[in-house]
Amino acid sequence: MLLLTMAVGLGLTACGAKPAGTNTNGSGSAAPTPPKTEAAAPAKTEAPKEEKKLSGKLVVYSAGPKELAEGIQKGFEAKTGVKIEMFQGTTGKILSRMEAEKANPVVDVVVLASLPSAQGLKKSGLTMEYKSAVNADKLIPEWSDKEGHFFGYSASALGIVYNTKLVKTAPKEWDDLTKEEWKGKVNIPDPALSGSALDFITGYLNVKGEAGWSLFEQYKKNGVAQAGANQEALDPVITGAKSVVAAGVDYMAYQAKAKGEPVDIVYPASGTVISPRPAAIVKSSKNVDNAKAFIDYLLSDEAQKMVADTYLLPGRKDVKAKDRAGADQIPTMKVDWTWMDTNGEAATKKFTEMFK
The missing domain is CATH 3.40.190.10 (Periplasmic binding protein-like II)
Structure with missing residues (x-):
């Protein structure tokens, strides 16, 4: 909770001692008034800090x-x-x-x-x-x-999410999905709709350079389908219409698994993007x-x-x-986020054109 406070100083003025009353001596003249003394000023105190009330x-x-x-x-x-x-x-x-x-x-x-x-x-x-x-x-x-x-x-982290009923030996690496056994069985989210999918694609390209496009070209040749945002890519794998999501967002896989759905996830040892x-x-x-x-x-x-x-x-x-898996348990690629931001729009355009 945001604490926006006002410090309120209490200005306290020092009070002088009350003058002594007039006293007469034996001669009838007034006794001299004792010198005025000043009480020590009390220390300034600060009002308790208050939370600013929010509204609207x-x-x-x-x-x-x-x-x-x-x-x-x-x-x-x-x-x-x-x-x-x-x-x-x-x-x-x-x-x-x-x-x-x-x-x-x-x-x-x-x-x-x-x-x-x-x-x-x-x-x-x-x-x-x-x-x-x-x-x-x-x-x-x-x-x-x-x-x-x-x-x-x-x-979240990106991984290979698969249907445990359909897949007996899970793919371990990104390029495994270019093999004939996965032809027509794989979805990948649309980077124009999924920010995390865009992070994976630009992160992969950042690490691999222009050669990174060859993976996505092979995906296309092997029948990988661009399938909307993350949930739209995952749902057919849960139902068994597809076997695998490439660059599947991991928290959705963990949620589905916790609900008893037949899914699990692999993080390639070569690295992924958090x-x-x-x-x-x-x-x-x-x-x-x-x-x-x-x-x-x-x-x-x-x-x-x-x-x-x-x-x-x-x-x-x-x-x-x-x-x-915690962040320290996931193999990650060393990516340059600034490069990914600068090149994200061009990468999205090229990727979506490729998978039309």
Whole structure:
């Protein structure tokens, strides 16, 4: 909870001692008045710090998961009394909505599923710097902006998700999916709709260079289908219509597995991308105090527990992941997020054209 306080000084003036009354001596003349003494001024005290009362509303555009977004909304409203107006969508849909509303922006806070997308908003001058977030010092630093323009409050990793009833020997590496045995059996999310899928594709290209396109070209030749956003790519694997999702978002696989669905996930030993999910205050926000309080709430113990319970990776180093691989257990590629931001639009265009 954001604590905006006012220090109220109590100005206390020193009080002089009361003059002594007139006394007469034996001669009848007035006795001299004793010298006036001053009482020591009491030490100044400071009023207790007070929480600034919040009111009104907050407009939040949030990438999923739905249950997490709704849990955070309810928790924040209960703590602050602020009413959240929530729009939920993929990172692509959120950015498209912001573009459509550019002439008359209404959103206060955006929660995305792609760090380069948040970098892009910062570069465009659309985010507000905020450095006073509670628990910001406990965040994984690589997932957040050092100047406070966005905060990686959670993350997911990309892996090979497969149907355990259909797949007896799981593929171990990304290029395994180019083999004949997987022909026509694999989905991949659309990077124009899925921020995490875009992070994987640009991360892979960043590490492999232009040669990285050969993997995706082979995917296309082997019948890999571009299948909407993350959930749309995963659902056919759960039902058995497909066998595998390449670059499947891991928390969805863990959620489905916990519900008894026949799915599991492999992280290739050659490395994958952990995709931070950043939250940022929009510079045009009309509810700045509420927006700052919302960022603080995302980093609170309560909200970070919700993150872990949703099978996402918590953004705080001191909060453990729940019933899943932690960030330190996932082989990752060393990626340049700035390069990924700069090249994301071109990569998306080329990839989607390739998979038409």
